[in-house]
Amino acid sequence: MTFVQVIDCKTSRFEELDRLMDAWVEKTKGKRTATHSVIGKDRLDASHFIEIVEFPSYEEAMRNSTLPETDRIFQDMVALCDEMPTFTDLDVVRDQQMFSATVRRFFELVQAPGELPPLDEVMGEHYHHHDPANVDDVVGMDQIRREMRLWREGFTFAFTVEDLIADGDRVCARWFWKGTHRGDFLGVPATGREVFMTGTTVFRCTGDGRLAEGWWEYDRLGLMEQLGVFEELER
Known part of the structure; x- marks a missing residue:
């Protein structure tokens, strides 16, 4: 603490x-x-x-x-x-600036090249991940690392955090994501295409400044369209 x-x-x-x-x-x-x-x-x-x-x-x-x-x-x-x-x-029992800094650091870590860095400096062991693209929520550090590896193996990507708004123990991030499709992603072989998405994530933080929960909203449908998935279906 x-x-x-x-x-x-x-x-x-x-x-x-x-x-x-x-x-x-x-x-x-x-x-x-x-x-x-x-x-x-x-x-x-x-x-x-x-x-x-x-x-x-x-x-x-x-x-x-x-x-x-x-x-x-x-x-x-x-x-x-x-x-x-x-x-x-x-x-310190609450520090909103610290919460915002943690969110920025999280986005830096998940896009870092090479092996996925440890996330324990920014995330609690039982982090709860809400993603509308998943049937079930992802809970726990090991599970979220597997989720991140899925994206990192499919793309070389970078986040740009456009806005951060802190209120109490919540931080809302509006972000822009741009990547290159370099590997298999959800059954779609690498296309080499440049793709992008916009999205918003609301994080809940704990008193020690780490992330405890996250709710993600982004244009997964638009991403799959850029990867040519619908082109294959129309043939």
Whole structure:
């Protein structure tokens, strides 16, 4: 679970404090576990600053705090503050921006060349896949990987995410898909044709930012027409 630490401090020597934090970043390069940091200044009190630091987990944050550079920087930081800074530890229970980033990463992974990468960084083990083209829903990481391999063996393709709209634990993606038919797909031998589709997918995400469920809508009929399936039937 993503972990956030909020550091609240007052200082009339912010420029020095800012240089100190730059020094800490340089000295801990390759060792620190923080993934993102934001510093805000109180609009009503120019000496009041709040830093929000994000970590992949509480455990990673604790590993970061045990670095000798972190301890030295903390002592120097206290000396630059007008009073003792306070620290608030937070487990992230929802992050809509993280959900959108996960969806973008999912589309990057499924179109990556070569062997299909692991999907566990973006998808829960029991992911539930709704596809109107399937008689039954696909449930589970192994099942969804088999579904993705079917497409990857049939096409070399790429997604372009046109829009992402997040609301609560849902992210809606409007996408454009373009591919080259290079292998058997649902009994249709490779044609070498360039094909394309548009579609929309609504994902449900869990608190840790991974995908738990997806509802897909796309023009499968139009795709089969581009592959010449109906040409064969008309003969």
